[in-house]
Amino acid sequence: MALLNGDPESIGGYRLLDRLGAGGMGTVFLAQAESGRLVAVKVVHQQFAEDFEFRTRFRQEVAAARQVSGAFTAPVVDADADAPRPWMATSYVPATTLGARVRREGALTEPGELRLLAVGLVEALRELHRAGVIHRDLKPDNVLLTDDGPRVIDFGISRCADHQTLTVTGRVLGTPPYMSPEQLIAPHRVTPASDVFSLGAVLVYATTGRGPFDAESPYLTAYNVVHEPPAVAALSGTVREIIQWCLAKEPSERPGTDALLAAFRAAPEAEWGTRPAAGPVRDDGSGSAAPRVWWRRRSIALLTVAATVAATAGGTWGMGLWEDEGTPPRSPSSRSAGPGSAPSPTAAPLVEKTAALQPDGWALWQTKLTGKDENLRYCNPSPRALVCASSSSTGKLAAFDPRTGKQLWRRPVSYTEGSSAPAQVELLGVSGSGRTAYYTEATGQGVGRLRAVDTVTGRALWSTPSGSHHPYQQAAYLGSVIVTSDLNELHAWDAASGRRLWDAEAGGFLHVTRNQLYLEEQSVFTGKTELYRIALENGKKTLFGEFGAARLVAFAKNVVLLRETDGTLTLGSPNGSRRATKLPDISYTESDGIVYGRDIEGTIIAADTQTGQRRWTTKTNLTTDEMDGKVAPVIADGRIYLSSSDGRIACLSAKNGALLWRSAPRKQYNELGNVAVSVRDQTIYAVHSRLVYALRPPA
Template sequence: MRLRSGDPEAIGGYPLEARLGAGGMGTVYLARTASGRRVAIKLIHQQFADDEEFRTRFRQEVSAARRVSGAFTAAVVDADPEGALPWMATAYIEGPTLSERIESGGPLGGAELRALAVGLAEALRDIHRVGVVHRDLKPSNVVLSAEGPRVIDFGISRAADHQTLTMTGRVIGTPPFMSPEQLQAPRDVGPESDVFSLATLLVFAATGQGPFDADSPYITAYQVVHEEPKLSEVPAVLRALVEPCLAKDPGERPSTDELLARLLALPEDFGMAGFGTPAGAGAAVDSATQVLGGGARAEVRAGVRTEVPGPERAPREGADSGTGSRTLTGIGPGLRRRWRSVLAAAVAVTAVASGVTLLGPDRGADHGSDPQNAAQGEPPGPASTGKPLPEGFAPWQVSVRGGKDIPDELRCVPRGADVYCGGGGVVATRLRAADGKPLWTVRSPGVPANGMHFVGVAGTASGDTATSTAAGGNPEGSEGSGPTVVGYRIPDSAAPPQVVALTEDGEERWSAPLGGESTLLMGRTQSAVLHRGDVLSVDPGGSRIEARRAGGDGSVRWSRPFPSGTQCAPYAPGPRAARLYAICASTAEVDAVQIRRPILRLVDPADGRLGEPVPLKGPWRPVGEADGKLVLVQERMAGLDLAGYAAVAVFNPRTGKVSEHALRGADGDDVEVTDGAAPTVVAGALHFVEQNGRVHSVDPATGRVRWSRQTGVEWASAPVAAGGVLYFGSASGRVAALDVRDGDLVWASQPRVESPGSETGATARVSLAGRAVIVSAGGNTVFGFDAERPPVED
C-alpha cells in the first residue's frame, strides 16, 4: 500500500517505503534500516499521544516485545515510547495473517495445521518463560511467514508479576478469543489465559469458526464464560488436545510446555490416530552420568554418516527421530526459574541466543594463551589475522538441520582443519574449514530451548599447537585421543537438559543431566563451563558444583556442595583461564528472582574448594579477565527490565579487593550504556555493543571510554579480535570489522540471510580459522570467507 499524503517521510531516522495498515491505535509502515533490513514501524495516532494511560500501556508493549523476541515472534529493532508520537520498529515478517489465510483459502488441515499449532505453542512457551502474558492472541495477530507462524502485537500484554493496566472503563481484547477470567477479572489473568486463547485460535484454524461464535460480541462473551465450546466439527485428534485447554477453571488447563509435548506426540500429518501420553512421560530421571562407550557406532564415508544404533542415542542428521518426540516438559524448578529469571536479568530470548567465543561460551577471552582473542600489536594488514587460510579454502555457506528443524542460530569453534558448531537444536556438528563440508551432525531430539547453546571444544586436533595444561598437571583432553566436543542436548522427554561430550568423530563419550541457575546468577544461560579439560556444571538437584574430565568417561572428578542457604554457578573467564570462580546468591534471592547481593568466590580447580566470600553490592555480572583481574559490569535496571550498564568493577584475586568505577566519557561525565550484546573483555579492553550497533571500548581499570563508534550493524554480537581487528556479526550474517585501537571501520559486509531474530546479550557470532572468518547467522546458517577478501558492500 503506497504512502499517503500527510504520511511522514521517515520515523526515527528510518525512511518509510509503504503503508502496511492502520488500526484504531496507530498506523504501521514498512521501512528499512541503514543496512537494508526491512522493519515494520507502528506509529501511534496523535489523539493518544497525550493520553498518559495509553503511553504507559505502549511502554508495556515495547517492554514486553523486547523481552519475547524469539523464534516465533517479531523482534524489536528500535523504539521511542517517549517521543511526541510514540513508535516501535520490529522486524518485518512477510506473509498473510491467519485470518487472511482462512478467509482466502479456508480451514487448515494435516501437516499445515500441526505446524501452526506447534509454532504457536512454542511462541507462547517462550513468551511465558520470560514472565509475559500476551492477552490478545487472535488470528489477526498471527503472521504465517515462510519460516513458520509469528506472534505479533503485544499491545495489551503484561509482565506476569506486574499489575495489569486496564484502560479505564474498557474491556480490552477480542471476545471470541478471550478467556473467561479475562472477561470477568482482566487484572488477574495469567499464562493460562493465553492457553485458552490458543485453543480457540486452533479451533478457528481447523474449522473457520471459533468455539464460542455468536451473532453479537455480548453473546459470544457470555458463552465464553458460561457455555461449553462447540467442537463437533473439530478433528478428533485436535479436539482431544484443545478440550482441556478450554476448561473454565484456569488451574485445569495444561501449561504451554505440556501442550507442546502433546502436540509433538501427534502424527506429522495431524491424522486421525489416537492421542495418548508419549512413551516415557513421567519416567524417573537418573542423575548419574550415562557412559555410552561402545554403545553406538558410526562410520564416515565421503562425508556421509551411517548408524548402528545404541542405547539412549540422540538422533543424527538424516535419522528418523520418530513421532514420539516431545519437548522439554516437566523441566523442573531449576530450569523453570532460570527462564523466569530472564525477566530480572533482562536476557531477552531470540531465535537463537548465547553461544561461544573462540574457544568456548565464556564472555571473556583468555588473552594470555589464545592469540586469536588477543591484540597482536601492529596488524600485518587492515583486516588480516596474520595467519594462512586453511588449505584449499574457498568461500562457502551451509545450513545445518536441527533436531526439530526449528530455525536456530549456532556458535562455532575452529580446531585444526575443522570447525565445530552447536546450538539449541544441534548438540554439535563438524564442518571442514576449507569448504564447509559437513562431516557429521548430532541433532538434539527435543525442541530447542532458547538460550542454551554450544559449550566448546577441549583438547587438541591434528595440526593444533596449543598445549594447555589442566589442574594437577594433566594435559587438557589427555584422557581421550583427539579433541572432545562438548554441547547441550534438550531431551524429548520430561528429563532435564544434558551436557554431552563427543569424540572428534561425533561418537558420544558421556552425558549428564544439568541443573542450576546460571541465567539468573550470571546474566546468561551457561549451564556447563569448559575449563582446562574439565566440564563444570551444577547437579540436577541444584545443590553442588560437579567437575568431569571432558575427555574421560564422564565420572565426577570432584563435587563441592554450595555453602548453606545459597545457590551458585561456576564461571570461567575462558576455557584456558588461570582461575575458576563461582557466583552465588542467597536461596531467598534466587527464589524471589531478585539478585541484589551476589557473592563472588574463587574455586580451586583441583578439588572444588571454595575461597572466602567476596560480597558484591548490586547486580554485578562477570564478563572476562584483564591483566589477571576479573572484570564485572553493573546492570542498570528500569523496573524489571535491563536498561544497560552504568559501572565496571575489577576483582584482584591476589588481594581479594574489588575496585568499582562508574562508566565515564573522555570529558569525565558519567556514561550510561544501553542494552545490547553481551559485554565482553577482548584485546585488553571491555566492549559494550548497543542494540543500534554502537560500540564503546572501555578501560576496565578506570571505567573510561577509550572510543565509541557506530558499526552500522544493528543487534551486533559481542566482538572477537585478531590481528588488531575487532569482528562483529549479526543474525542476518552481516559482519563489521573495526580497528581495535581507535574503532575506525575497516570494512562491513552485506547481509546473508533474512533473519527475523535479534538477540539481547548476544555472544560472538564470529570466529577465525587462521585467516578464514567463520560466521554463524540465523536459520542454522554458517559461512566462511577470507579476512583479506571480505564480501564488502558496494
C-alpha cells in the first residue's frame, strides 16, 4: 500500500517506501537502509507510545525477537524502544501469510504442503521455547509461507519466560480462535504448552479453512475454547489424533515440541488433509474412530474477554421464554428453580406485535440516521435533549429532541493539524438540569481535553486546555465535579466552569458508585489490586481494601464482587476477607444491594451482595454479540432492561425476574449489533445500527 499523508519519510535512518499493513498495535512499513537492504519497520501507534505498560511490553517483544535465530523468524535488524514512537526493524521477507493464502485460495489440499507446514511450525516453536520465549499469539496471519518453509512473525504480545508478566490492566491478549484455555482464564500462568494449543488450531484452519472452535461471535468462540471439544472430525485419522493431543484442555496433557515433531514426522503422508466424504461425519470432535488422546471436562467459568477482543457478529443461540415470534410464553418450567427462586409469573408479558410507530407499535418516534451519523452507539437522555455519541474511535456527537426525535445538532469529527486520525469521543453525562453535556475528546496526536456543550444548541460552553488530560485513560462525571485519570495523576475540574480544582499523584482505573469515586490501582510488578476512596473536595486517597491479584467486577455497599485469577467470583470486604460464590463469570450491574448479571444467551441472574446467593434466575432468548460491560443489564425504577442483537428490548421485574414486556425485533437495522438502551420517565430510548428511537409500552 502507498504511504499516506502524514506518514514520516524515514524512521531511525530507514527510508520508508510503502505500507505493508497495520494492526492493533502498530503500522508496518517497507523501508530501505542506506546499504539498499530492505527491512520491515514496525512503528507503535501514537496512542500507545505514552502507555507505560505497552512500552514495557514492546521492550519485551524486541528482547524476545533478538533471542531467536532467523531460521524460523524474521530476524531483528534494529530497534529503538525509547523513541517517541517505539519502532523495530526486521529483515523483509517477501511472502504471503497463511491466513491470506487460505482466504484467497481456500484450505491447503496438498498432503506434502500440510506436512511441511506442520513440521516447520513445530521447529519454529521449539526454537522459540529453547530461547525462553512464549509467542502467545500464534495464528494464521502470523505465519509467513516462504519458499524455504514457514516463518513465525509478530512477537507483539510474547514474553520471555524469565520476564515479569504484566498485569497492570488485567488485559487478556491474543486472538480468541487460537488462544489456549489458560490464556482466557489465567493469562499470567501461560506456559509454552499454550503455543502448542495454538499450533493445533492453526493446523485445523490450514486443513479445513475453519478454526476448531469457530462460533458466531468471539465471545462464543472463547467459550468453545474453554468448554467444548474441537471440531476436527473432517481431518484424517492419525493427524487428527495428533492435533487432538495438541488441543487438550489441560496444558500438562499436551505434547512437548520434541514429541510433537516426532509424531508429525511419523504420520503417513496419505493421512494429511481432510478425509474422504463417504459416510456421515460426526462433527463432535471425535471423528469416526476413538481418539487415543482426550481431555477432562473442567467446571470452570469463562472469563469475560476485554478491550483487546473486538466484538463482531451476534450470537443467536440460547433457551428462551418464548419459542419464536408471536407465540405465547412458555410454561413456568422455563424458569430455573433454586435457592431463593421467586414463584413463576402468572400473567403473560406484553409483546409488541410489529416494530412500528404508535398505534401499531410502541415507538413514539424513530429517526433513521444518515451516512454521516450512522455509527452512533449510545445515548444519554435528559428533559431537554437526547445526546448520543459514536464509538470512541470516530469522534461524533449528536442530539435529538426527546419528544419528536428531530435532530437538534451534530458535532463532526475533529482532527489535529497534520493528522489523519479522528478524535476519540467519550460522552460522560448530562447535568441534572439537562442543559449541559460533558464529553472528552482526544486525538491521535496524543492530546486531549474536556468539553461542555449546550444540549439544545450544541454551542460550546467551555473546554479545558489542549493536552490537559491523558486521552487514553478515564474520566468520571460526578454532578458538580469531573475527574480525569492519566498515567500517574488525577485531575479534578469544576463542571460549571471547567476550572481545575485540584491535582493528585495517583493513577489507575476510576469507578463511580453512589456518587462516590474510587480508584483501582494495580501493581505493574505484583499484579495486586488496591482500591481507594477519593475525596472529591481535595483528591485525598483513603484505602478501602486490598484484594490480591483479583479484579473488580461490581461494587456494592462495603463489598465488592471480585474475579479471582482462576476465573471464580468471590465477595471481598475491606478487611480482606473473601466469601465464595457460585456465580458465573459474566457482566454485572449493582442496584440496592443486589447484583444483576446477564450472559450472552440472555440469562439474567439476581444475587445478594452480602451472601453471594442467587435470588432468582430467568432465561430469555435475547442473545448479544457484545463482549464488554455493555452486555450488563440496565436497572431503573425497579425494572431490568436488556436488549438483543436483533433489536428487541425486554423488561423484567427486578424483584422476581418476571418478564413484563418485550418489543418487536428491528431486523432491518441489524447490521451493527446490539441496542444501546437508556431509560427516563418510563420512556426507553435506544440506538441500534442506523436507527434512534423512543419506545413507551402500554402501562
